[in-house]
Amino acid sequence: MAGALRKPQLRAAALVLPLSAFILATFVAPLVTMLTRSVYDPMVADTLPETLALLHDWDGQSTPSEAVFETASREMVRAREDRSLGRVATRVNRVESGLRSVIMKSARRLHRVKEVDSWREAMISIEPEWGEAKTWRAIQRAGERITTRHYLHALDLQRDADGSIVLQPPQRRVYLPLLKRTLAVSLGITVLCLLLGYPLAYLIAHAPPRRANLLLLLVLVPFWTSLLVRTTSWIVLLQTEGVVNDTLVALGLIADENRISMIYNMTGTVVAMTHVLLPFMVLPVYSVMRTIPPLYMSAAASLGASFPQAFRRVYWPQTLPGVGAGSLLVFILSIGYYITPALVGGQSGQLISNMIAYHMQQSLNWGLAAALGSILLGCVVALYLLYDRVVGIDRMRLG
Amino acid sequence: MTVSGSGWERAGRVSYLAFCIAVFLFLIAPILVIVPLSFNVEPYFTFTEGMLRLDPEAYSLRWYRTVAEDEEWRRALVNSLIIGIAATALATTLGTLAALGLASPAMPGRPLAMSLLISPMVTPVIISAAGMFFFYSKMGLAQTHLGLILAHAALGTPFVVITVTATLAGFDANLTRAAASLGAGPVRTFARVQLPIIAPGVVSGALFAFATSFDEVVTVLFIGGLDQRTVPRQMWSGIREEISPAILAVATFLIAFALIFMLVVERLRRRASG
Numbered sequence A: 001m002a003g004a005l006r007k008p009q010l011r012a013a014a015l016v017l018p019l020s021a022f023i024l025a026t027f028v029a030p031l032v033t034m035l036t037r038s039v040y041d042p043m044v045a046d047t048l049p050e051t052l053a054l055l056h057d058w059d060g061q062s063t064p065s066e067a068v069f070e071t072a073s074r075e076m077v078r079a080r081e082d083r084s085l086g087r088v089a090t091r092v093n094r095v096e097s098g099l100r101s102v103i104m105k106s107a108r109r110l111h112r113v114k115e116v117d118s119w120r121e122a123m124i125s126i127e128p129e130w131g132e133a134k135t136w137r138a139i140q141r142a143g144e145r146i147t148t149r150h151y152l153h154a155l156d157l158q159r160d161a162d163g164s165i166v167l168q169p170p171q172r173r174v175y176l177p178l179l180k181r182t183l184a185v186s187l188g189i190t191v192l193c194l195l196l197g198y199p200l201a202y203l204i205a206h207a208p209p210r211r212a213n214l215l216l217l218l219v220l221v222p223f224w225t226s227l228l229v230r231t232t233s234w235i236v237l238l239q240t241e242g243v244v245n246d247t248l249v250a251l252g253l254i255a256d257e258n259r260i261s262m263i264y265n266m267t268g269t270v271v272a273m274t275h276v277l278l279p280f281m282v283l284p285v286y287s288v289m290r291t292i293p294p295l296y297m298s299a300a301a302s303l304g305a306s307f308p309q310a311f312r313r314v315y316w317p318q319t320l321p322g323v324g325a326g327s328l329l330v331f332i333l334s335i336g337y338y339i340t341p342a343l344v345g346g347q348s349g350q351l352i353s354n355m356i357a358y359h360m361q362q363s364l365n366w367g368l369a370a371a372l373g374s375i376l377l378g379c380v381v382a383l384y385l386l387y388d389r390v391v392g393i394d395r396m397r398l399g
Numbered sequence B: 001m002t003v004s005g006s007g008w009e010r011a012g013r014v015s016y017l018a019f020c021i022a023v024f025l026f027l028i029a030p031i032l033v034i035v036p037l038s039f040n041v042e043p044y045f046t047f048t049e050g051m052l053r054l055d056p057e058a059y060s061l062r063w064y065r066t067v068a069e070d071e072e073w074r075r076a077l078v079n080s081l082i083i084g085i086a087a088t089a090l091a092t093t094l095g096t097l098a099a100l101g102l103a104s105p106a107m108p109g110r111p112l113a114m115s116l117l118i119s120p121m122v123t124p125v126i127i128s129a130a131g132m133f134f135f136y137s138k139m140g141l142a143q144t145h146l147g148l149i150l151a152h153a154a155l156g157t158p159f160v161v162i163t164v165t166a167t168l169a170g171f172d173a174n175l176t177r178a179a180a181s182l183g184a185g186p187v188r189t190f191a192r193v194q195l196p197i198i199a200p201g202v203v204s205g206a207l208f209a210f211a212t213s214f215d216e217v218v219t220v221l222f223i224g225g226l227d228q229r230t231v232p233r234q235m236w237s238g239i240r241e242e243i244s245p246a247i248l249a250v251a252t253f254l255i256a257f258a259l260i261f262m263l264v265v266e267r268l269r270r271r272a273s274g
Helices: A001-040 A043-047 A049-055 A067-082 A085-095 A099-110 A118-127 A132-143 A149-154 A173-207 A208-222 A228-240 A242-252 A266-288 A293-303 A305-333 A339-344 A352-361 A366-390 B001-038 B063-067 B071-103 B110-122 B125-138 B145-169 B173-181 B186-214 B216-223 B231-242 B243-274
Strands: A157-159 A165-167
Touching: A001 A149, A001 A242, A001 B071, A001 B110, A001 B125, A043 A049, A043 A085, A049 A132, A067 A085, A067 A099, A067 B243, A085 A099, A085 A132, A085 A149, A099 A118, A099 A132, A149 A157, A149 A305, A149 A366, A173 A208, A173 A266, A173 A293, A173 A305, A173 A352, A173 B001, A208 A266, A208 B001, A208 B243, A228 A242, A228 A266, A228 A339, A228 B001, A228 B231, A228 B243, A242 A339, A242 B001, A266 A339, A266 B001, A293 A305, A305 A366, A339 A352, A339 B231, A352 B001, A352 B125, A352 B216, A366 B110, A366 B125, B001 B243, B063 B071, B063 B243, B071 B110, B071 B145, B071 B186, B071 B231, B110 B145, B125 B145, B125 B173, B125 B216, B145 B186, B145 B216, B186 B243, B216 B231
Parallel strands: none
Antiparallel strands: A157 A165
C-alpha cells in the first residue's frame, strides 16, 4: 500500500525535478552569488595577506612597526606587477577616499627602491598618509573577507572613529532618500493605477460579453506591446519637440518658448510606468468583479440604498481581493522597475534599480550593487509573501 | 427630486463614460501614434503639416528601408530569433513537464515547488541580471549566446508553468486512468490524452516565453556582449543615444508582432475555456 502511494508521488516529483534543477542552476545560483558578493570580498585579503596578519597585532592608534611597512611595500610592489593592485587600491579608497592615489603612487615609487634603511621612512617620505593610523585602519577594514561595509554603505550608515555605527550626515545620504523615493513613487503609481483601473475594470465587467471581450483586448494591447516600444512612444509624445507640446502650441495654449518638460524627469517616469503597469491592475480587479452576482446590487437598491451607498457598502468590499491583488502586483513590479526610469527618468526620475545598474556598470562597485540588490530583493520577497497570503501564488494568472 | 436625481445620475453616467474613454485613450493612443510617424518622410518625431494634410508626398517607407538595409539591425534580428527560439524550446519543454507534475494531486511540497518555479517572474529583472552577471561570468557563460539562452529560458519558464497549469486545472484525472486501464503506457497516455487538452496552454506559454525573450533587454545589457546584440538592445541604444525614426519603423514592426501574438493567445484561451 505504501509503495502504491509512493509511486505517483515519485512520478510527479520526477516531472517537476528537471525544471527545478534548471531554475536552481540558472536563476537561484546567480541570486546566491549576488547575496554572497554583498558580504564577502576576499580581494584585499588575498593580495595583502602578510600585511594584514601583522596588522592584526597592531594597537590601531600608533604608527605600525617597521615590519608592517616592509611587508606592505613588498606585497604592494608584487601586486602592482601582477596587476591586481588597482583593484585593491579601489577597495581601500571606498573605505577612506583619497587612498587610491596614495597606494598607486607609493607602489610605483617603491618598485624602484632596492635597498633602504627604513621602509617606514621611505614610505612616509613618498606619501605622508602612511604615517597616519587611519590609513592602516582603512587597509584593515578593506581586508575583511566578510564585511558589513557594503550594507552600511547601502543604508547610508558609517562607522565613526570609535567604531560605532551612525547615520551619515544628512547632506551625504544617498541611498535612504532614494529608497524612500522609490517606495513613495511606487505607492503613487499604485494609487494612480487603482484610480484609473478600477472604473475601467467595472466598465468591462458589466458590459455585454461581446463588447467586454473587445474592451479587454484594448487593455491587453499595451500588456503585449514591447516595453521599449511603449517607452519610445512616450518620448515621442512628451518630449519638448514632441506631439503633445506641438499640439498645445498649435492650439495656442502655451507659447512656443514655454514648452513644458514632461519627460526626462519624474513626470516622465510616473506617466510611462503607470501606462506600463495599468493592465496589471485592471486584469485582477476585472476577474474578481466578474464573479460578483449583479443580484447583490439590485437587492441593495430595492432596500432603498442609493447607488453610492450600495457601491460603498455592498460592491466595493467584495472587490477588495482583486484590489489587493492588483495593488500588490503593481507595487512589487514598480519598486524593481529599471528600464522605464532609465530611459525617460532623466536625473530626477531615477529609482533604486537605476542605482544598482549604475554601480554594476559604471562605478564597478559590485559589492555595493550586490548589497543594494539584496535589500531590494528582501523587500520584494516580503511583499511576495504578503501576496501569497492575500491572493495565493497558485492563483496567479496571466491576462 | 426624481427629476434632479435622474439628471444627476445621467451627468454621472456621462462623465463616467468619458473618464473610461480617456483611460482607454491613455492606454492605446501612445502606441498607435508611433505607426503613422514611422512613415514620416522627414527625420522628425512629430506630424509634419504635410502628414496632417494627408499629403502622400509626406509619407514614405524610407525608414523601413534604412532598417532593412542596416547590417546591425539584421544581425540583431538574427540574434533575437536564435536566442528567442532556443530559450522558448527549453522553457516550454521543462515548463510543460513541471506543470504536469504540479497538477498531480500526489505532488509533494507543491506550494514550495510552485514558489521556486514562479520566482524568476516576480524577481525584479535588474536583480536577476546582476546575479547572472556575477555567476555567468564565473562560469564563462557571459558574452555567449548560450548564457543568454539560459537566462531567457529561466525568465520564460514561469509563464509556461502558469498557462499549462491553468489548462490542467479542469483536467479530469479519470481520463488518464481510463487510458491506462485500456493498456496505454504513460507516454502514449500523454500524447493521446493529455497533450491535446493542454496544447492551447503549451502554445500560449511558448508564445509568452518567446515574447519575454524577444522584449528582454536588461540581461542582454548585463551578460551580453557585442556579438549578442538583440533587437531590444539595439533599440535601447537607439533611444539612449539619438532617436531616429528608424526606431519607429522597428517599433511598428514590433507592435504588429505583439498584436498577432495577443490575438493567437486570446484565441487559444477561449478555445481552452470554451
